[in-house]
Amino acid sequence: MSKGVLLVNLGSPDSTDPKDVKKYLGEFLMDERVIDVPLWARTLLVKGIILNTRPKQSAKAYAKIWWDEGSPLIVLSERLQKKVQEKSNIPVALAMRYGSMTLKKGLQELVDKGVTEVKTLPLYPQFAMATTETIDVKVDELVAAHFPQLKITRTPAFYHRKDYIKVLAESIGEKLKGLDYDHLLFSYHGVPERHIRKSDITNGNCKMNGKCCFKKGSEQHEFCYRHQCEITTVNVAKYLGLKNGTYSTSFQSRLGFDPWLQPYTDRTIERMGKAGVKKMAIATPAFVSDCLETLEEIAMEGEEIFHEVGGKEFTTIPCLNDRDEFAQLIANWIEEWQVVNIDTAIA
Known part of the structure; x- marks a missing residue:
């Protein structure tokens, strides 16, 4: 074979071109596993609202990067x-x-x-x-x-494989070497909380309180995105020898009004800037390739938020890329x- x-x-x-962006967004957002609501509601939301308003805005964002x-x-x-x-x-x-x-x-x-x-x-x-x-x-x-x-x-x-963590952690450590920073934020792409519940093979064991994410041996972890993000952060921090309190996890790119995984990245950046954090570094380990969400949402919008609330230095860490x-x-x-x-x- x-x-x-x-x-x-x-x-x-x-x-x-907004036409190309509209075509792409239409295919992406009409996927029932991306916006997981009944077809009639998804069609109304995507084709009736989003595709009539968002393509031009997204096209401008793509043009930046x-x-x-x-x-x-x-x-x-x-x-x-x-x-x-x-x-x-x-x-x-x-x-x-x-x-x-x-x-x-x-x-x-x-x-x-x-x-x-x-x-x-x-x-x-x-x-x-x-x-x-x-x-x-x-x-x-x-x-x-x-x-x-x-x-x-x-x-x-492969979030928990030792060989992957080694490559990921060393790529982050390479950027941090010699960098004076107050806090390292690990920002992952967010998902609606209901996605976590739908992927829970234990049929309700997940309490969405963060505690079960760190419970060893739980069978639900095989398909729990939140657990896998949290453990990625823990393993990278352990490999790099980061001290507790110098790093944290957040979730970006939420869409709509339903509750998504928290804390939200944009609000975390704002809160930390207001709390006196002057130098922030940010990694995005849910992405292996730099893209709109890392190059525009984090490196541009995130930095703007940080500076608006008093932050001074904002360092974005590249994805693994090639x-x-x-x-x-x-x-x-x-x-x-x-x-x-x-x-x-x-x-």
């Missing part, structure tokens, strides 16, 4: 894929969950190279209904409809998968 790997990231509009080569997320993902391919002896393709670089195109690329078994590798360290799960579901639909000959192997969330160490890590995982398959076949 010929093997191949499909790296998957979120996606991006094709350009900063757009590179000459295109969308930073796409460019960085392509660079990463190229490096991983150079370190791997099987085909490695790249696709996006939304936008023109579709999952179907990515799977077809591998099939055209003779691949019959695909390992999907979502570029999300933590599991979430609106990220990893929607990729899994879409891949299943595509395989059933177009690629019935393909065998799919999934990659579990770091050689990250590319090698993914290549190592690919090799592990091949070895396990070989051992299983021999056994």
Whole structure:
């Protein structure tokens, strides 16, 4: 059986033209695992309200961070894929969950190279209904409809792997080295609280009070985004030897009026600035590639908030992007998968 790997990231509009942004947002926000309300309500909200107001605003935001080569997320993902391919002896393709670089195109690329078994590798360290799960579901639909000959192997969330924490922590530590800062904020993409409850395989054990996030051995942690974010912070802080009180976790990018995971990043930045924090550093470990949420929402809007309330120095820490160490890590995982398959076949 010929093997191949499909790296998957979120996606991006094709350009900063409001028409392209509208098309992208429409596909993204109409996903039932992103805005998980009944179809009639989602259609009314997205097509009746959001797509009539937000595309122009979002297009301006994208224009602020757009590179000459295109969308930073796409460019960085392509660079990463190229490096991983150079370190791997099987085909490695790249696709996006939304936008023109579709999952179907990515799977077809591998099939055209003779691949019959695909390992999907979502570029999300933590599991979430609106990220990893929607990729899994879409891949299943595509395989059933177009690629019935393909065998799919999934990659579990890797937030807690020691090799990943080492690469992530050292990338953050590299930026912090010699930096005079008062507080390090770990900002993760937020999700509605109901997403956490829907992903709770224990049917109600999650109390949304933060305590169960740190309870060892809970089976719900396999699919609990909040737990996985909190533990990412804990493990990185431990690796770097950070002192308690010098770092914390928050959640950004909320949408709508329903309660999302707290504390909110923008309010945390404001609160800390008002409390006298003068020098803040901020990392975004839910993202492996710098994108609109890191380059505009954090590095621009976040810094503006911080300065408005008296903060002086605001340092944003780059995502892993196409770091050689990250590319090698993914290549190592690919090799592990091949070895396990070989051992299983021999056994």
